[in-house]
Amino acid sequence: MSADRLTMPPVRLHTDAELARDALAAPLLSRAARLARWAGPGKRVGPGGELLADDLAAATAQLGLAEDTDGPAYAAEAWQLALDTGLVEFTEDSGADGAPGAEASPATGATGLATPGDRLALLTGGSPRDVLDIWLAGLETVLADAAIPDLDDLAGALGPDGEVDLDALGWNPEDEADFLDGVLGNLYLLTATDEEADRRPVPLPALAASVIVPEDMDEPSDDILEEVSEAMMRLDDQFRLLEPTGIVVHHPLDERLLTDDDEAPAATAGEGADEIAAEDIARYGMVRLTPLGVFAVRNRLLDAGVDAPAVGDLAGKGPEVLLDALPGYPERAARAEAEAWLAHRAPEAAARELLDAARGDDEAAPLRRLACQQTLALVGPEAEPALREVLGDRHLGGLARVWLAEQGVPDVPEPSQDMVFWLTVDTLAAQLAAEGDSAELRDLVEGLAGTSEGFFETVWRVDHPATEQVLEAMGRLHPDKKAAKAARKAAFKARSRH
Numbered sequence: 001m002s003a004d005r006l007t008m009p010p011v012r013l014h015t016d017a018e019l020a021r022d023a024l025a026a027p028l029l030s031r032a033a034r035l036a037r038w039a040g041p042g043k044r045v046g047p048g049g050e051l052l053a054d055d056l057a058a059a060t061a062q063l064g065l066a067e068d069t070d071g072p073a074y075a076a077e078a079w080q081l082a083l084d085t086g087l088v089e090f091t092e093d094s095g096a097d098g099a100p101g102a103e104a105s106p107a108t109g110a111t112g113l114a115t116p117g118d119r120l121a122l123l124t125g126g127s128p129r130d131v132l133d134i135w136l137a138g139l140e141t142v143l144a145d146a147a148i149p150d151l152d153d154l155a156g157a158l159g160p161d162g163e164v165d166l167d168a169l170g171w172n173p174e175d176e177a178d179f180l181d182g183v184l185g186n187l188y189l190l191t192a193t194d195e196e197a198d199r200r201p202v203p204l205p206a207l208a209a210s211v212i213v214p215e216d217m218d219e220p221s222d223d224i225l226e227e228v229s230e231a232m233m234r235l236d237d238q239f240r241l242l243e244p245t246g247i248v249v250h251h252p253l254d255e256r257l258l259t260d261d262d263e264a265p266a267a268t269a270g271e272g273a274d275e276i277a278a279e280d281i282a283r284y285g286m287v288r289l290t291p292l293g294v295f296a297v298r299n300r301l302l303d304a305g306v307d308a309p310a311v312g313d314l315a316g317k318g319p320e321v322l323l324d325a326l327p328g329y330p331e332r333a334a335r336a337e338a339e340a341w342l343a344h345r346a347p348e349a350a351a352r353e354l355l356d357a358a359r360g361d362d363e364a365a366p367l368r369r370l371a372c373q374q375t376l377a378l379v380g381p382e383a384e385p386a387l388r389e390v391l392g393d394r395h396l397g398g399l400a401r402v403w404l405a406e407q408g409v410p411d412v413p414e415p416s417q418d419m420v421f422w423l424t425v426d427t428l429a430a431q432l433a434a435e436g437d438s439a440e441l442r443d444l445v446e447g448l449a450g451t452s453e454g455f456f457e458t459v460w461r462v463d464h465p466a467t468e469q470v471l472e473a474m475g476r477l478h479p480d481k482k483a484a485k486a487a488r489k490a491a492f493k494a495r496s497r498h
Contacts, residue, residue, distance in 0.1 A: 007307040009192040010333050011298060014291045020128035022292040023135035026246030031063050031078035032138070036087040036120045038062050044110035049083045049090035051076065052110060077244075084141040085134050086119035132295070139296055142245050146238040147176040179231075180238060181300070182211040188297040191289050193330055201251060204285035208232040236285045247293035254283040315340040319357035324364065326371040327434050338375040351376060351383035359395045361465050366430035373399050381407050398423030421462045424448055429466035432473050442477045460490035468494040
């Protein structure tokens with residue numbers, strides 16, 4: 001891995017058009033838009049632009065939530081979002097001096113006028129990016145609200161002057177916002193690195209622990225576990241608030257777990273232990289980022305100065321940039337990035353660029369050649385002339401023969417023994433750099449060492465910068481003690497050459 005390793009792994013983003021459709025379908029923005037249109041040319045509102053009691057009931061009915069006990073709260077949240085995002089504009093009355101707005105109405109409590117804002121038209125007549133900008137602005141207000149304690153807690157922390165005593169509440173606004181940002185960042189990281197994360201939610205206890213438990217703590221203390229439990233409860237409340245924005249899919253905490261008489265679910269006939277365990281975990285709450293959520297968190301990371309690449313960012317970059325980056329990408333993202341890069345170039349020209357960038361004896365060169373080989377696997381037979389040109393190149397001749405053989409090309413000259421062993425060392429060096437002493441590398445080592453008699457007597461002579469390092473790894477990893485000893489002896493011989 002090169003020194004300028006990416007701060008965040010790349011994510012695959014949906015198109016702006018797809019994301020805009022998701023944003024418009026998100027319950028909160030959808031309701032806000034409906035209420036902005038319902039408000040008509042002007043609606044009398046309270047001092048902060050809030051709906052008056054009768055209008056709140058009408059708005060709740062307009063949204064089809066009249067039978068929902070939480071309907072008025074949902075309607076109020078949607079109206080507030082419309083105000084915050086400019087879908088509705090609020091003008092406060094200033095009396096009968098000719099200023100905009102009508103005179104205040106003491107009888108109703110109305111002190112201003114709300115009208116559909118200019119941004120409302122962008123939801124239907126603007127570009128996908130216009131829609132996303134409106135949605136992102138609304139998300140910021142909801143995230144800010146999610147970091148505020150429960151109203152009951154606030155009421156209990158009121159001082160004699162009516163102000164909230166933050167010290168008594170034990171709440172620091174910046175710390176709470178940072179905590180939520182950290183959780184979203186970890187959820188984003190899991191989504192980027194787990195190729196099944198778009199379908200596999202994360203348990204809330206694990207998510208809370210990821211930002212609370214120190215990395216060097218083997219066994220969490222009781223105090224830490226208590227802190228994780230409290231954080232899990234807080235996250236459950238926050239994700240309930242965030243889900244209507246479309247940023248997450250949230251399976252809430254089973255509230256029966258909070259009662260003393262709750263019992264763990266009993267096994268029934270036919271249920272396996274894994275199914276029971278999965279059900280138990282789900283009861284503590286689960287969450288995953290949606291594609292819209294990945295887009296939003298990435299925007300926040302970029303705004304914070306974090307390097308958060310997206311698949312396709314390298315399409316216009318040179319081949320050396322592509323080959324340096326791909327080894328750090330998850331497999332599916334690496335393939336998509338390579339495909340995006342190749343789509344902008346003719347196959348033969350692309351192959352020449354990649355092969356030229358893959359040369360070198362520096363420490364990162366084996367990984368570049370591995371990335372080159374993986375990218376060339378996506379190129380069609382039109383690239384054959386470029387591969388034939390490097391058959392005599394000691395860095396690339398073996399790689400080229402592998403590609404030509406996979407394409408079923410006839411008349412490919414046999415490689416020399418030196419080239420075969422050089423390619424073997426180069427391949428092992430790339431795997432070692434990519435994954436360290438992995439089980440996959442152990443299997444590769446065992447297989448290669450058994451391909452020919454006297455393997456170690458030959459390989460130590462290979463003129464490759466990583467020969468010694470590769471032989472030392474083979475000595476560590478080979479399961480056969482005799483073969484491992486032979487590898488270590490060969491490593492000593494390779495070292496003695498210098």
